[in-house]
Amino acid sequence: GENVEQHPSTLSVQEGDSAVIKCTYSDSASNYFPWYKQELGKRPQLIIDIRSNVGEKKDQRIAVTLNKTAKHFSLHITETQPEDSAVYFCAAGTGANSKLTFGKGITLSVRP
Amino acid sequence: KAGVTQTPRYLIKTRGQQVTLSCSPISGHRSVSWYQQTPGQGLQFLFEYFSETQRNKGNFPGRFSGRQFSNSRSEMNVSTLELGDSALYLCASSFRIETDTQYFGPGTRLTVL
Numbered sequence: 001g002e003n004v005e006q007h008p009s010t011l012s013v014q015e016g017d018s019a020v021i022k023c024t025y026s027d028s029a030s031n032y033f034p035w036y037k038q039e040l041g042k043r044p045q046l047i048i049d050i051r052s053n054v055g056e057k058k059d060q061r062i063a064v065t066l067n068k069t070a071k072h073f074s075l076h077i078t079e080t081q082p083e084d085s086a087v088y089f090c091a092a093g094t095g096a097n098s099k100l101t102f103g104k105g106i107t108l109s110v111r112p
Numbered sequence: 113k114a115g116v117t118q119t120p121r122y123l124i125k126t127r128g129q130q131v132t133l134s135c136s137p138i139s140g141h142r143s144v145s146w147y148q149q150t151p152g153q154g155l156q157f158l159f160e161y162f163s164e165t166q167r168n169k170g171n172f173p174g175r176f177s178g179r180q181f182s183n184s185r186s187e188m189n190v191s192t193l194e195l196g197d198s199a200l201y202l203c204a205s206s207f208r209i210e211t212d213t214q215y216f217g218p219g220t221r222l223t224v225l
Contacts, residue, residue, distance in 0.1 A: 044202070100214065
């Protein structure tokens with residue numbers, strides 16, 4: 001089955017700096033890669049997703065890049081703010097079903 | 113549109129008991145997936161239902177089961193509870209079954225004593 005790993009497990013950045021979170025996956029058939037943000041005590045919320053027919057997608061301060069050859073995808077957050085502090089989960093899914101395999105999550109701390 | 117709702121939000125049970133959790137998807141969504149979230153294992157897929165049929169199942173024992181009703185609402189049941197079943201159980205709904213965007217509910221926090 002699919003295996004998704006996230007690196008690093010924790011990340012601390014200064015407010016205003018950029019943060020990059022990388023995920024690797026094992027199943028070359030995976031073609032859907034969402035990123036979820038989960039604040040303490042709250043539900044995971046989708047922040048951005050990418051499908052395998054594109055290499056990059058941007059939404060304001062957030063971008064995701066996908067390298068299918070290397071089987072990794074990354075979340076880029078620019079101009080970080082304290083409210084970006086949360087646990088971020090990456091996931092990978094395969095075309096014909098909605099089953100998602102999640103990484104273990106990374107705790108991002110943005111220092112004011 | 114109202115978001116995904118789950119009831120109850122908190123449950124405390126003892127070992128050996130059984131529990132039923134409920135999930136109401138976003139209106140119009142027909143796919144409901146269930147996940148178990150624990151600090152050590154992260155988010156793990158339990159199963160997915162679409163049009164009242166289980167379409168996918170994760171690597172969990174048969175004590176974990178579920179069903180979906182004609183209005184797309186879903187329930188999951190855990191029988192013979194074990195201490196290790198303590199977790200946040202999240203359901204997520206999507207419109208289609210093909211790796212569509214999933215929207216999570218607030219979860220049910222289950223504590224097994």
